[in-house]
Structures are given as structure tokens and as C-alpha cells.
Amino acid sequence: MPAENQLSTHIDQNVPTAARMYDHYLGGKDNYAADRAACEELDKVVPSTRRLALNNRRFLQRAVRTLTQEYGIRQFLDHGSGLPTQDNVHQVAQRVDPDTRVVYVDNDPMVLVHGRALLQQDDRTAVVHADMRDTEGIFRHPETERLIDFSEPVAVLFNSVFHCIPDGDADGPRAVVDRVRARLVPGSVLLMCQLVSDDAEVRDFVTDFMDRATQGHWGRVREEKDVAEWFEGLEILEPGLVEVSTWRPDTEVAPRQLTTEWVEFGGVGVIR
Numbered sequence: 001m002p003a004e005n006q007l008s009t010h011i012d013q014n015v016p017t018a019a020r021m022y023d024h025y026l027g028g029k030d031n032y033a034a035d036r037a038a039c040e041e042l043d044k045v046v047p048s049t050r051r052l053a054l055n056n057r058r059f060l061q062r063a064v065r066t067l068t069q070e071y072g073i074r075q076f077l078d079h080g081s082g083l084p085t086q087d088n089v090h091q092v093a094q095r096v097d098p099d100t101r102v103v104y105v106d107n108d109p110m111v112l113v114h115g116r117a118l119l120q121q122d123d124r125t126a127v128v129h130a131d132m133r134d135t136e137g138i139f140r141h142p143e144t145e146r147l148i149d150f151s152e153p154v155a156v157l158f159n160s161v162f163h164c165i166p167d168g169d170a171d172g173p174r175a176v177v178d179r180v181r182a183r184l185v186p187g188s189v190l191l192m193c194q195l196v197s198d199d200a201e202v203r204d205f206v207t208d209f210m211d212r213a214t215q216g217h218w219g220r221v222r223e224e225k226d227v228a229e230w231f232e233g234l235e236i237l238e239p240g241l242v243e244v245s246t247w248r249p250d251t252e253v254a255p256r257q258l259t260t261e262w263v264e265f266g267g268v269g270v271i272r
Helices: 018-025 033-043 049-071 089-096 109-119 135-139 142-147 173-182 200-213 224-230
Strands: 075-079 101-106 125-129 155-159 189-196 263-270
Touching: 018 033, 018 049, 018 109, 033 049, 033 200, 049 089, 049 155, 049 189, 049 263, 075 089, 089 101, 101 109, 101 142, 109 125, 125 142, 135 173, 155 173, 173 189, 173 224, 189 224, 224 263
Parallel strands: 075 101, 075 155, 101 125, 155 189
Antiparallel strands: 189 263
8 A cells, every 4th residue: 555545543623534524414423613614615516415425324224234134244344434323334234133243444543433432342343444445454454354254255345435535556446346356255245336426517526625625535526437347247236336325225205315416326246
């Protein structure tokens, strides 16, 4: 992993992070004035962002429940997991099977502090402080090795995180996906989605704004075709690659993403 991607343990309250902004949109309390101010500025151009964040969280919960109930997955590796909120991956999965094991990965030091405090009573769940691009470090981390058996199927989650990293031959989303897939056995699952837009002006504005606001801790808003490339060679579960509020909704009246200036797009693929 390049030197510029090395982790910091310092929490800077004056520089917004994607994790804390997401926490604010979800109604959490683990964020600062700078994060809330950045959200206010973002809402001026993409006012559907709060609904988008809530719908994305519901998608994650539905997908985890589906993978546990219908596909027998009992191991989850959640990249860029963000700050703890209600109904996290381990809570959803362990309601189906209490023995399900979950490893959360995030490079935000605040996530590490809060996550470890909440999970210290659960020996089937751990938080790893790592950059999601550091596949080798994540897979060989002592907590990962303690909880995850890679000779068995694993669900690897990249939920609304790839827009946080730029393109690149070695560290872009496609390279990360390829490295992870090479370490997984058949029957393993990849959940992947990110922010996309058909509007070039929206893509450029949000990309530039978030890059400046987070002081370079951002990638870009992409297009649907970019996301589709990550799923090449996978068996994509129904209903395919979609705007995530339409992925196996609980009811016909479930919340939908009604505005389209940008959406969360992706799905779930199985390695065969």
C-alpha cells in the first residue's frame, strides 16, 4: 500500500470524513460540526442524500439477512464499515444464527474507538483498523485470522465505499476486487455498491466537493457501467445490478429512492 495511504490514529474534528457524514445522515451522534456543515453544503446540490443514505443502510440489512437465511453464509468481512449504528451487520446476521462471525474494517480512528467499545462483549465480532485497499494486511490481521476461515464461503462487503477511493492500477476498486476474489473459495459472496450519476455535472461537483472537504480522502462518483465491471465473472443474484432501494424490498410500500440526481447502485455476486 502506498505511503500516502498509511493510517492515522488522530481524530481531526475540523476535517469531515465520509464515515461521520454518513453517521449524521443516519441520525447518529458520532459526528462533528465540520461533518454537519459539509452535509449541508452537499444537500444544496444533491438534496436526496439523506434518503439515499437511509435506503443504502436498509439495503445492507436486507442483503445480510438474505445471505444468512437463504445462502447459509456465516462469515462476513465488512470493508469501510463506518460508525456503529442500529442493526449493524453482526446484529442482523446473529439474529439468524448467533454463531455468525463478523469482522469490520475501517481506516477512520473514530470508528475503531467506538466500534471496539461496543463490541468488546462479543467475541464473534471484531473491528480492524485498516485501509480497505490493504487486502493482505486485512486478511492476515490477527482478528481476521481468529474469526474468518477462508477455506469456507465468506461474504465480503464493500457497501457504499468504493467512491471513497480513486481509480488506479494497483489500488483502484477493480484491483481491490480482484485481490479479494483471488483469496475466496467458491460460494463466497461480494456485495458492492457505490454512488453513481448519469449527470456529468453532478459527478464532477460531488467528486470535487468531497475531495476538498475530506482533504483528499475521496475517489469519485462513477457511472453504472463502472460498477458493472467489478461484477464480471460473478453470478449476480436477482434482481441484478440496481438502484439499491429496489433490491429485494421487504414490502411493496418499502421506501424508494425517488430522486435520481445520484443513486446508490450495485448488487450481490457469488463466486462459482
